[in-house]
Amino acid sequence: MTRARVRVVLAGAGHAHLKVLQRAGELRAAGVELILVAPATFHYSGLASAVLSGALPAERAGLDVAALAARFAVPHIPAEVTGVDRAARRLRLSDGQDLGYDAVSFNVGSITQVPGKLGDDGAAWPVKPLARLLALRGEVEAHIGGQGKSPGIVVAGGGPTGFEVAAALASLSERNGVRPDLRLVHRSGPDWAPPRVLARLISALASRGVALTEGEVSGRGPGTCVLSDGRALPCDLLVLATGLRAPPVIAALGLPLSTDGRLEVDPTLRTAADPAIFAVGDCAVITGAPRPPAGVFGVGAAPTLAHNLAALGTGARLATYAPQARWLAILDLGDGTGLAMRGRLWSLGRGALILKRRLDLGFIDGLRATSGEMLED
Ligand SMILES: Cc1cc2nc3c(=O)[nH]c(=O)nc-3n(C[C@H](O)[C@H](O)[C@H](O)COP(=O)(O)OP(=O)(O)OC[C@H]3O[C@@H](n4cnc5c(N)ncnc54)[C@H](O)[C@@H]3O)c2cc1C
Structure with a gap:
C-alpha cells in the first residue's frame, strides 16, 4: 500500500523558505510535496539601502522566485495568502484561488508599523514592503531632476533602520549632485548602539546635512509634517521607519501572538495550538x-x-531550533562606510561595508547561481 503524500504549502519566499526550496528533492523522498505561494520577486533587505542610495541597480537586490522554484520542481503560485480556514485546512489566495493543505509554513516577513493615520492617504513611504521603499529612489530623483534640489525629507524612527535609510537618502542626493535636506525624527534615545558610536554616527550624518529632532510625527499638512507637540517641520516626503510587525494574515489565523503581533511558535517552529501551522522569520x-x-x-x-x-x-521526531544569542548586524551608511555590531563589539568604517557587501552579495548571488538566473550587465 502506498503512503499518502503530505502537501505542505510554503507561504512567502522569505529567507528560510528560499533555503527549504533547495531541499525539495529530499522532502519529496520523505513523502512531502511542497507548493510555494509567494510574489514573483523576492526583494533582499540586505541590499535595499544600497539600491535606495543609488550604489547598486535595483536588479541586484531582487531574486526571481519562480526560477528558483522551477529549478527544484516546486509548483509556484505567484500570489499572496490572504486568509486561512484552519478547520477546513484551506488557504485563500490573492488571485482568488482556494488551496488545501496538510500543513502550512509561514515565512511572510513583516510590514511597517504605521502610527495613527499616517499611512491612510498613501502619501507616506513606509520602509516595508521593500518594493515601495525602492520606488522612493525614483521619486527623489524625479524631484531633484525637476527642481534642482533635494526634496525636504523627514524620516520618522530613530532605530537602526531609520538611521540607515536616512544615510542612504543623503547619499542619493549627494550622488545626484545636491545637498541633502533631511531630518530624522526620533521619539527618544536613540539607544540601540553604545553612546560613543551613536555620537560619531550623528555627527557624521550632521556633516552630510541630516539633522536630528526629538519628537513624534503624528500628522501631515501641506508641505509639512506635524509632531505630537504641535511643531510643524517642512516635509515633501515622509518616510516611516517606525518599527515592524507581522502582515495581517498572521493575526487572521486566530492563534496566540506576541505583544508585537508575531505568531508564537515553539522551538520546533510549530504553533502549539495547531500542529499544521509552522512559522519562521x-x-x-x-x-x-x-x-x-x-x-x-x-x-x-x-x-x-x-x-x-x-x-x-x-x-521522525521533530528537531528544535535555538536562535543565536549574538549576531552580526551591519548598517550601510551610504558613504562607503558601514557600522558593524555584534553583541557589545562594533566597528565603524570602510571595512564594515566591504564585509557587508561580501556577505549580502554572496547570499543573493548564491541563490541566483542555484536557480540559473542571469542578470544583464
Ligand atoms: C531598509 C531595511 C534594511 C534592512 N536591512 C537588513 C539587513 O541588512 N540585514 C538583516 O538581517 N535584516 C535587515 N532588515 C530586516 C529584514 O528586512 C527582515 O528582518 C528580513 O527580511 C526578514 O526575513 P524573513 O525571511 O522573515 O522575511 P522577508 O525577507 O521579508 O520575506 C518575506 C516574503 O514573504 C512575502 N509575503 C509577504 N506577505 C505574504 C503573504 N501573505 N503571502 C505570501 N507571501 C507573502 C514577501 O513578499 C517577501 O518576499 C532590513 C529591513 C529594512 C526595512
Whole structure:
C-alpha cells in the first residue's frame, strides 16, 4: 500500500523558505510535496539601502522566485495568502484561488508599523514592503531632476533602520549632485548602539546635512509634517521607519501572538495550538527566545524547518531550533562606510561595508547561481 503524500504549502519566499526550496528533492523522498505561494520577486533587505542610495541597480537586490522554484520542481503560485480556514485546512489566495493543505509554513516577513493615520492617504513611504521603499529612489530623483534640489525629507524612527535609510537618502542626493535636506525624527534615545558610536554616527550624518529632532510625527499638512507637540517641520516626503510587525494574515489565523503581533511558535517552529501551522522569520517568535527582526534568524531556522517538514512524511521526531544569542548586524551608511555590531563589539568604517557587501552579495548571488538566473550587465 502506498503512503499518502503530505502537501505542505510554503507561504512567502522569505529567507528560510528560499533555503527549504533547495531541499525539495529530499522532502519529496520523505513523502512531502511542497507548493510555494509567494510574489514573483523576492526583494533582499540586505541590499535595499544600497539600491535606495543609488550604489547598486535595483536588479541586484531582487531574486526571481519562480526560477528558483522551477529549478527544484516546486509548483509556484505567484500570489499572496490572504486568509486561512484552519478547520477546513484551506488557504485563500490573492488571485482568488482556494488551496488545501496538510500543513502550512509561514515565512511572510513583516510590514511597517504605521502610527495613527499616517499611512491612510498613501502619501507616506513606509520602509516595508521593500518594493515601495525602492520606488522612493525614483521619486527623489524625479524631484531633484525637476527642481534642482533635494526634496525636504523627514524620516520618522530613530532605530537602526531609520538611521540607515536616512544615510542612504543623503547619499542619493549627494550622488545626484545636491545637498541633502533631511531630518530624522526620533521619539527618544536613540539607544540601540553604545553612546560613543551613536555620537560619531550623528555627527557624521550632521556633516552630510541630516539633522536630528526629538519628537513624534503624528500628522501631515501641506508641505509639512506635524509632531505630537504641535511643531510643524517642512516635509515633501515622509518616510516611516517606525518599527515592524507581522502582515495581517498572521493575526487572521486566530492563534496566540506576541505583544508585537508575531505568531508564537515553539522551538520546533510549530504553533502549539495547531500542529499544521509552522512559522519562521520576522512573522514568528519562538516562545522563550524572542529576537528582533533580522534575516539571519530565518536563514538559521531553515535546516530545522526542512527537517521538521520532512518529518511530517516520515514520522521522525521533530528537531528544535535555538536562535543565536549574538549576531552580526551591519548598517550601510551610504558613504562607503558601514557600522558593524555584534553583541557589545562594533566597528565603524570602510571595512564594515566591504564585509557587508561580501556577505549580502554572496547570499543573493548564491541563490541566483542555484536557480540559473542571469542578470544583464
Ligand atoms: C531598509 C531595511 C534594511 C534592512 N536591512 C537588513 C539587513 O541588512 N540585514 C538583516 O538581517 N535584516 C535587515 N532588515 C530586516 C529584514 O528586512 C527582515 O528582518 C528580513 O527580511 C526578514 O526575513 P524573513 O525571511 O522573515 O522575511 P522577508 O525577507 O521579508 O520575506 C518575506 C516574503 O514573504 C512575502 N509575503 C509577504 N506577505 C505574504 C503573504 N501573505 N503571502 C505570501 N507571501 C507573502 C514577501 O513578499 C517577501 O518576499 C532590513 C529591513 C529594512 C526595512
